[in-house]
Amino acid sequence: MNELLEKINHPPVKYGKTGVLVVNLGTPDSTSWWDVRRYLKEFLSDKRVIETNPFLWWVILNFIILNVRPHKSARAYKKIWMEGTNESPLRFYTKSQAEKLVAKFGQQKNIIVDYAMRYGNPSIKSKLDNLQKQGCEKLIILPLYPQYAAATTATVCDEVYRNLMKMRWQPSLQIIPHYESEPLYIEALSNSISEHLKKISWVPDVILSSFHGIPKKYFDKGDPYQCYCHKTNRLLKEKFGNKIPIEISFQSRFGPAEWLQPYTDKTLERLAKEGKTNILMICPGFSADCVETLEEIEMEGQATFKESGGKNFSMVPCLNDSEDHINLLEYLIKKHLV
Numbered sequence: 001m002n003e004l005l006e007k008i009n010h011p012p013v014k015y016g017k018t019g020v021l022v023v024n025l026g027t028p029d030s031t032s033w034w035d036v037r038r039y040l041k042e043f044l045s046d047k048r049v050i051e052t053n054p055f056l057w058w059v060i061l062n063f064i065i066l067n068v069r070p071h072k073s074a075r076a077y078k079k080i081w082m083e084g085t086n087e088s089p090l091r092f093y094t095k096s097q098a099e100k101l102v103a104k105f106g107q108q109k110n111i112i113v114d115y116a117m118r119y120g121n122p123s124i125k126s127k128l129d130n131l132q133k134q135g136c137e138k139l140i141i142l143p144l145y146p147q148y149a150a151a152t153t154a155t156v157c158d159e160v161y162r163n164l165m166k167m168r169w170q171p172s173l174q175i176i177p178h179y180e181s182e183p184l185y186i187e188a189l190s191n192s193i194s195e196h197l198k199k200i201s202w203v204p205d206v207i208l209s210s211f212h213g214i215p216k217k218y219f220d221k222g223d224p225y226q227c228y229c230h231k232t233n234r235l236l237k238e239k240f241g242n243k244i245p246i247e248i249s250f251q252s253r254f255g256p257a258e259w260l261q262p263y264t265d266k267t268l269e270r271l272a273k274e275g276k277t278n279i280l281m282i283c284p285g286f287s288a289d290c291v292e293t294l295e296e297i298e299m300e301g302q303a304t305f306k307e308s309g310g311k312n313f314s315m316v317p318c319l320n321d322s323e324d325h326i327n328l329l330e331y332l333i334k335k336h337l338v
Helices: 002-007 033-044 054-080 089-104 124-133 150-164 183-197 216-220 225-240 264-273 291-307 323-335
Strands: 017-027 111-120 136-143 172-175 206-212 246-251 278-282 312-315
Touching (some): 017 089, 033 054, 054 291, 089 323, 111 150, 124 150, 136 150, 136 323, 183 225, 183 278, 183 323, 206 264, 225 246, 246 264, 264 278, 291 312
Parallel strands (some): 136 172, 206 278, 278 312
């Protein structure tokens, strides 16, 4: 093709490649008040995340929340910030996942793997532009949310579509929408529990499986997220067996509205008061450790549990850049390489 272009004095064109973009939620660039505020503004301005009267929410967000919440969020990020690489765990592990996938597909010169964040940096726009410049005529988007929700997977799709609308030469597009019941995913979760049990000297009374919550009204409107979470938890219990009971809960509620229940903090209080004083936590819906797992659960959740009478508390790391997880992501991508 380039030989033909040379004959008509056309500049060289890169083409024929497939771009794979793995996308996670996002993170501030630092723990500074301004960086956290900038990140929160982008995140909380998303109409998929906050479904309410847009004018009223604009006033609440800009005049109240963005003057108060950055202080609290910055303190939380400082607790878990990776000083060695000066980044959040979410960015560190998402970047590592992409790098390991690059190695997996290294022999296939026509496949380019990269990563982006829905909010913050690196942006979806910057990475889509870069993939197009490298000659990607086909895109595979892998949102790193095993359980589909409008506030997570769908908003990644929205941002991808918005950017494609501005392209004159659009690539073909495939979205990997959810993988809550993929056998490799369930096996990876079960293996992570088994491996963690070898590292603690006590036997859990209960394994608590905590998923990020969403407002109940989103579920009432037809969002399938809750069903996918329960499906994952059921399959995990079947895979892990009856060795230790596994319960489900939902975390990270925000604002006065009712969210999916049971709430994680209330469940931890209940379990301790019921005499179940040894708890193992796992967060299956998070593909990488982040402020919600490391600060909200491992730190704050543990404090709640022990203040309520609990004794032993431990948390299984997210799948992060483990071999099982990379094998799963490779499998999901290969399914769509047609």
